[in-house]
Amino acid sequence: xxxxxxxxxxxxxYGRGSFNQLDEILAPQRKGDAPMVFLLDHFFEGKPLAGRxxxxxxxxxxxxxxxxxxxxTQVDALAAQLKEEFGTIxxxxxxxxxxxxxxxxxxSLMMTNPGSSADYQGWDLVKVPGVYKxxxxxxxxxxxxxxxTTVLTGPTRKLGMNSDFTPFDQIVLDPELxxxxxANQRFYTGMDCYIHCIESLQxxxxxxxxxxxxxxxxxxxxxxxxxxxxxxxECDDKLMMASYAGGMSIAYSQVGVAHAVSYGLSYLLGTKxxxxxxxxxxxxEEYYPEGVKEFKFMVExxxxxxxxxxxxxxxxxxxxxxxxxxxGMKPLWENALGKNWEQIMTREKLRTxxxxx
Amino acid sequence: xxxxxxxxxxxxxYGRGSFNQLDEILAPQRKGDAPMVFLLDHFFEGKPLAGRxxxxxxxxxxxxxxxxxxxxTQVDALAAQLKEEFGTIxxxxxxxxxxxxxxxxxxSLMMTNPGSSADYQGWDLVKVPGVYKxxxxxxxxxxxxxxxTTVLTGPTRKLGMNSDFTPFDQIVLDPELxxxxxANQRFYTGMDCYIHCIESLQxxxxxxxxxxxxxxxxxxxxxxxxxxxxxxxECDDKLMMASYAGGMSIAYSQVGVAHAVSYGLSYLLGTKxxxxxxxxxxxxEEYYPEGVKEFKFMVExxxxxxxxxxxxxxxxxxxxxxxxxxxGMKPLWENALGKNWEQIMTREKLRTxxxxx
Numbered sequence: 001x002x003x004x005x006x007x008x009x010x011x012x013x014y015g016r017g018s019f020n021q022l023d024e025i026l027a028p029q030r031k032g033d034a035p036m037v038f039l040l041d042h043f044f045e046g047k048p049l050a051g052r053x054x055x056x057x058x059x060x061x062x063x064x065x066x067x068x069x070x071x072x073t074q075v076d077a078l079a080a081q082l083k084e085e086f087g088t089i090x091x092x093x094x095x096x097x098x099x100x101x102x103x104x105x106x107x108s109l110m111m112t113n114p115g116s117s118a119d120y121q122g123w124d125l126v127k128v129p130g131v132y133k134x135x136x137x138x139x140x141x142x143x144x145x146x147x148x149t150t151v152l153t154g155p156t157r158k159l160g161m162n163s164d165f166t167p168f169d170q171i172v173l174d175p176e177l178x179x180x181x182x183a184n185q186r187f188y189t190g191m192d193c194y195i196h197c198i199e200s201l202q203x204x205x206x207x208x209x210x211x212x213x214x215x216x217x218x219x220x221x222x223x224x225x226x227x228x229x230x231x232x233x234e235c236d237d238k239l240m241m242a243s244y245a246g247g248m249s250i251a252y253s254q255v256g257v258a259h260a261v262s263y264g265l266s267y268l269l270g271t272k273x274x275x276x277x278x279x280x281x282x283x284x285e286e287y288y289p290e291g292v293k294e295f296k297f298m299v300e301x302x303x304x305x306x307x308x309x310x311x312x313x314x315x316x317x318x319x320x321x322x323x324x325x326x327x328g329m330k331p332l333w334e335n336a337l338g339k340n341w342e343q344i345m346t347r348e349k350l351r352t353x354x355x356x357x
Numbered sequence: 358x359x360x361x362x363x364x365x366x367x368x369x370x371y372g373r374g375s376f377n378q379l380d381e382i383l384a385p386q387r388k389g390d391a392p393m394v395f396l397l398d399h400f401f402e403g404k405p406l407a408g409r410x411x412x413x414x415x416x417x418x419x420x421x422x423x424x425x426x427x428x429x430t431q432v433d434a435l436a437a438q439l440k441e442e443f444g445t446i447x448x449x450x451x452x453x454x455x456x457x458x459x460x461x462x463x464x465s466l467m468m469t470n471p472g473s474s475a476d477y478q479g480w481d482l483v484k485v486p487g488v489y490k491x492x493x494x495x496x497x498x499x500x501x502x503x504x505x506t507t508v509l510t511g512p513t514r515k516l517g518m519n520s521d522f523t524p525f526d527q528i529v530l531d532p533e534l535x536x537x538x539x540a541n542q543r544f545y546t547g548m549d550c551y552i553h554c555i556e557s558l559q560x561x562x563x564x565x566x567x568x569x570x571x572x573x574x575x576x577x578x579x580x581x582x583x584x585x586x587x588x589x590x591e592c593d594d595k596l597m598m599a600s601y602a603g604g605m606s607i608a609y610s611q612v613g614v615a616h617a618v619s620y621g622l623s624y625l626l627g628t629k630x631x632x633x634x635x636x637x638x639x640x641x642e643e644y645y646p647e648g649v650k651e652f653k654f655m656v657e658x659x660x661x662x663x664x665x666x667x668x669x670x671x672x673x674x675x676x677x678x679x680x681x682x683x684x685g686m687k688p689l690w691e692n693a694l695g696k697n698w699e700q701i702m703t704r705e706k707l708r709t710x711x712x713x714x
Contacts, residue, residue, distance in 0.1 A: 010364065014360065018360040240565070251369075
């Protein structure tokens with residue numbers, strides 16, 4: 001098809017306190033006594049949110065360690081453990097940032113699809129629906145709540161299980177859940193959305209559908225990070241909608257240079273997505289002059305540290321690894337630089353860019 | 358639940374020429390030799406679009422007469438005719454404006470739910486999914502493509518079959534299809550979206566989800582009708598997204614005074630929704646001062662006729678009928694005027710307003 005037929009999340013609830021409806025939302029999704037499995041970001045271990053999970057019967061609460069972004073081995077191990085313990089489950093609920101939500105999506109799919117999640121890294125390789133899955137963001141900006149992918153680091157690449165079976169059946173958007181996020185982390189994740197928007201709005205793939213979402217997300221980010229002088233509840237409300245709209249804008253667009261370069265960092269050094277994008281964006285004046293200027297303004301205004309020198313001391317071999325991973329992201333480069341991107345972004349030029357980071 | 362758990366359309370495709378993908382989109386939805394039934398706005402009789410419908414096997418193309426907005430009797434008759442002719446069908450595809458899309462949704466539901474569609478006018482009365490249904494707008498502005506209702510005029514009221522089973526399984530947003538709409542009609546329908554936005558953004562029900570959609574829809578309407586001096590393809594592109602965003606904004610908001618009053622006109626006089634809203638909006642300075650000012654500017658700039666004097670010569674009984682229908686739209690009034698709306702909008706005041714139209 002020339003135009004992607006975009007699979008939407010089935011149900012969306014938005015509102016401060018909507019998390020309290022979770023028990024009621026899940027009730028009709030329970031299959032006999034098969035449990036619901038809640039994957040909760042380990043950040044919430046010992047925090048009140050852990051006590052608010054509506055556990056019933058054999059339901060299981062698992063604290064998901066997302067110190068590193070999800071790996072195919074982690075997904076496979078979790079799915080195997082759940083199959084062994086329960087045989088079948090009613091569903092998987094991911095409560096956390098993009099990593100936890102992606103983990104939940106992947107585990108849901110691997111409860112029903114044979115083999116390893118690494119077999120499904122790519123486009124439309126998943127052929128069977130997973131078990132019921134719901135996503136509940138506690139950090140805003142990744143867009144993972146609405147995306148049709150789940151980014152995983154596998155044995156040979158960092159790539160999503162991108163399919164019509166991947167989007168959530170339900171998302172619960174409760175801005176109250178984001179209020180305790182550490183300011184730096186909140187900024188990096190918010191900038192994931194901002195950078196998304198800059199990359200997609202200036203990309204060659206954009207159409208009016210994605211443009212309308214991207215413009216709205218960008219405007220919400222600017223309201224929060226450029227125009228406001230302090231953080232309040234409304235910022236949490238708006239950033240949650242920015243993330244949702246930013247995610248939707250990906251339907252008919254692509255990200256660009258910051259994401260393509262940051263994937264290399266993430267693969268080699270384990271740099272997390274949000275901060276990785278920020279580290280790269282800091283040096284992209286050539287590609288996104290206005291966006292980078294505004295980005296730097298927001299960094300300063302919000303008093304944020306962007307790490308520097310993270311590539312110093314790397315070997316030629318390591319640079320080559322990052323360059324290979326990054327150059328492999330063809331659609332991102334094509335969106336950013338056009339069909340002749342390979343003439344513009346040579347390996348040498350990319351190496352120079354990595355050396356600056 | 359305190360916050361509505363909003364059922365989304367399952368699949369969305371957007372793009373100029375995406376209508377050409379319809380055959381491919383429908384293929385996996387065909388059940389044996391059960392036909393797809395295409396309801397096409399009678400406006401397209403003898404026009405090229407009629408020849409582009411991807412008919413296969415026993416598929417049936419029906420030109421839907423939407424001189425009047427859909428009635429429960431019309432829905433029941435269509436469903437009965439299809440059951441008699443085919444027993445079961447694979448799906449219903451509505452191609453047209455809001456009336457045709459609403460008709461398609463209702464017929465889909467009445468292929469599987471017993472009794473008359475009038476039995477299901479209200480909230481969450483439909484208990485069984487309908488057959489597969491797709492909506493393809495050829496006029497932008499109603500938001501019917503994403504709504505969870507299907508407005509029908511029944512024996513005792515004009516009210517939708519509002520349920521989680523009502524939204525389309527698929528929508529095809531192809532702005533090319535709107536290019537031949539008559540300028541007046543296009544304006545009235547576009548203003549349905551504009552008025553939606555004014556009413557929901559100034560209403561008491563709004564939250565950040567609906568606000569972000571409503572603001573975007575409003576901005577797109579303004580770009581087209583306030584800032585541009587002529588109509589081009591980009592206007593069709595943008596108005597289609599305005600309609601979609603306007604429809605989404607209804608998730609956590611409501612329309613207001615213009616819609617509540619216009620429902621009375623529609624019930625008594627058969628005034629169509631788009632033009633009815635315009636007739637009323639023209640006299641709502643008291644409630645939406647800035648919106649009405651901008652509305653009048655757009656009417657003049659776009660050289661549009663808004664009918665006047667449509668209530669002259671009506672009897673007291675007829676006024677009472679309209680007032681009863683309008684006063685019955687409690688959530689609309691509450692959204693517009695707050696919990697004490699009955700003290701603000703008395704029957705006398707509403708009569709004076711109707712007399713002005």
